[in-house]
Amino acid sequence: MSCLFIVGTRPEAIKLAPVIAALDRCGGKAQICTTGQHRDLLPPILQEYGLEADHHAGGDNDYPLAALQTVIRQAQPAALVVQGDTRSAFLGAVAARLESVPLAHVEAGLRSGSALDPFPEEIFRIGIGRLADLHFAPTAAAREHLLTAGAAVGSVHVTGNPVYDAALSILQVEPRIAVPTRSILMTVHRAENGGARLQQIYAAASDLARAGRRVIYIRHPRITDADISGLVGVPGLAVLPPQRHRDFLRLMTAADLVLTDSGGVHEEAAYLRRPSLILRDRTERPELLVPGFSELVGAETARIVTRARTLLGASSPLAEEPLRDGRAGERIAAILAENFSICR
Numbered sequence: 343m344s345c346l347f348i349v350g351t352r353p354e355a356i357k358l359a360p361v362i363a364a365l366d367r368c369g370g371k372a373q374i375c376t377t378g379q380h381r382d383l384l385p386p387i388l389q390e391y392g393l394e395a396d397h398h399a400g401g402d403n404d405y406p407l408a409a410l411q412t413v414i415r416q417a418q419p420a421a422l423v424v425q426g427d428t429r430s431a432f433l434g435a436v437a438a439r440l441e442s443v444p445l446a447h448v449e450a451g452l453r454s455g456s457a458l459d460p461f462p463e464e465i466f467r468i469g470i471g472r473l474a475d476l477h478f479a480p481t482a483a484a485r486e487h488l489l490t491a492g493a494a495v496g497s498v499h500v501t502g503n504p505v506y507d508a509a510l511s512i513l514q515v516e517p518r519i520a521v522p523t524r525s526i527l528m529t530v531h532r533a534e535n536g537g538a539r540l541q542q543i544y545a546a547a548s549d550l551a552r553a554g555r556r557v558i559y560i561r562h563p564r565i566t567d568a569d570i571s572g573l574v575g576v577p578g579l580a581v582l583p584p585q586r587h588r589d590f591l592r593l594m595t596a597a598d599l600v601l602t603d604s605g606g607v608h609e610e611a612a613y614l615r616r617p618s619l620i621l622r623d624r625t626e627r628p629e630l631l632v633p634g635f636s637e638l639v640g641a642e643t644a645r646i647v648t649r650a651r652t653l654l655g656a657s658s659p660l661a662e663e664p665l666r667d668g669r670a671g672e673r674i675a676a677i678l679a680e681n682f683s684i685c686r
């Protein structure tokens with residue numbers, strides 16, 4: 343018997359790679375199904391983690407529900423595994439239910455407190471939470487959210503988040519990038535940070551660069567040339583294409599501050615003990631916020647610049663977290679194996 347993993351985006355690949363590797367170590371079979379969601383970002387990350395797709399549900403269709411159902415019928419898995427809050431994960435969850443295949447959710451139970459922010463991710467998370475049979479919650483708080491929403495006690499397992507396993511393993515691999523010091527590393531791509539908000543964030547980055555900080559902005563495919571036209575020629579500000587995970591984490595390790603609206607990057611900044619400003623109005627990861635070290639700042643230029651100056655180079659007050667031990671993938675794989683007789 344096998345588990346079928348839906349992997350539509352870069353972060354799903356990063357966070358599921360440790361689970362797939364752990365299943366592999368116990369002799370279990372994992373099948374991987376990609377979708378067309380991150381057409382450009384996904385292949386290099388799969389390659390970096392030594393993963394190969396067994397199935398593809400997508401083509402030109404952005405909403406590949408029927409294609410996912412066809413893949414499930416071909417693959418005949420004992421269970422389907424989705425991760426996080428992407429469109430691929432949500433459609434995978436719906437397809438599993440329509441095909442009467444048990445559904446497991448990795449990174450279950452995160453909640454921002456508003457069904458529409460982050461949009462559309464919170465809708466997808468809540469929806470998957472209603473559909474899943476097994477929930478792998480990264481924290482005790484996530485478990486509580488699931489129980490409050492009516493999940494059965496025995497269906498929720500607090501496992502930690504495999505994002506930390508991935509960081510631990512990929513940082514063992516030799517980087518291929520020159521890493522500047524005294525820098526600010528920035529990523530922005532959430533749907534809610536478009537238009538005027540994006541330009542406010544860019545204005546803050548430009549101010550910090552002009553004041554003598556080296557700002558490294560890693561561009562996401564969602565960002566257009568027109569979006570970044572105002573950043574061209576700003577002294578001290580470099581716009582780089584998406585990086586391999588090992589290189590991106592090296593840039594983060596050397597940075598004095600991380601500016602981001604990405605949930606995964608927020609988690610990694612906490613893990614690597616780098617101060618961070620979260621360019622959002624809400625987060626589903628409140629446990630990572632610490633005044634003076636990791637703060638929610640929204641998208642207003644003056645506030646970002648002021649808080650950045652305060653947090654630059656701050657040292658970490660975070661305690662060691664028992665579940666950030668690089669073994670979340672193992673814990674999840676063991677529960678999958680036990681429930682679905684996957685491992686020999």
Ligand SMILES: CC(=O)N[C@@H]1[C@@H](OP(=O)(O)OP(=O)(O)OC[C@H]2O[C@@H](n3ccc(=O)[nH]c3=O)[C@H](O)[C@@H]2O)O[C@H](CO)[C@@H](O)[C@@H]1O
Nearest residue numbers: 353354425426427428460463584585586587590604605606
């Ligand atoms: C609302 C929200 O926050 N939802 C999240 C969303 O993911 P995200 O917003 O965290 O996604 P991104 O920012 O695209 O990826 C981040 C990963 O990419 C790596 N990276 C980055 C730049 C680069 O040049 N090279 C890299 O390797 C980086 O280190 C990190 O690991 O969906 C996930 C899946 O369901 C969820 O888990 C997660 O809650």
